[in-house]
Amino acid sequence: MLVVDRNGSEQPVLGPDKLADSEIVRAHEEYARNGYFILRNIVSPERLADLHVALSQEFDRSSMSGTLFSGGGLVSGHLNCFPGAGARFAYDTLQQRGIIDLIGQLHPKVLRMPNVGCNFNLPGSHTQHYHIDRPFTRDFMIVNVAIVDTAIENGATELIPGTHKRFYKYTQFVLQQRHRDGVRVPINRGDVLIRSSNVWHRGMTNRTSVPRPMLAMTWEDGGSNDQDPFSAGGGRIRFLPNWFKPTPVGRLREQLFVRVPLAYSALRFARSLLDNEY
Ligand SMILES: O=C(O)CCC(=O)C(=O)O
């Protein structure tokens, strides 16, 4: 794009700079070693602050009006949400900075626009079970953008570096005590955490009194099937279940997880013994 300057001559408008070559090299190295890396100060903190207000207001409105589902992550404290058209600027920035190209170099299935979501970690949430986000052979790229400063207190995600390199059944994960290598990953508003879905990780307890939202753009099977995933459903913010279905069986599972975590773990271990994929 060109603008006319004070002297009447046309000047190009400079967009945000692309990543430096050294940052790209570091990203490739860290991704190969750990399965994730962080880019600092990427997305506008002012615009993320506006998005934060919009998400908080919509959550308060929908929980007070009683239109939210029951169960579906509300008890364990981890919800999904669709951040709406007001989150598009974050994707635009990633594209302008060359970050979408970068993740396309790291994974062959970054082909279309991403699926657009956000992890909404409620006050008093329970620590999630360690997991990967999909079976190992169906991995995909995830870009998380911190909407608020995310520290230990409000539930910075825990990741286990290097666990993307091979398939672990849950039984192996437990018996090899892989959880001992977990590291918390604090990110500030505007920072970007890029990870493979194959890195073992878990959402953590939010010990503060306010929810912690975090954008999640994901490229399952190449990306979204929508032309414009940010304007789905009229581009309005929506809150969605996570992990547990908002059904009678789902609610029972969620209650078990929260009230008898040892039984939940034992069931998962037993299932892994019987099943080759888990
Ligand atoms: O909210 C987080 O920190 C991570 C949540 C997560 O891993 C999930 O819900 O699959």
Ligand SMILES: [Fe+2]
């Ligand atoms: Fe996850």
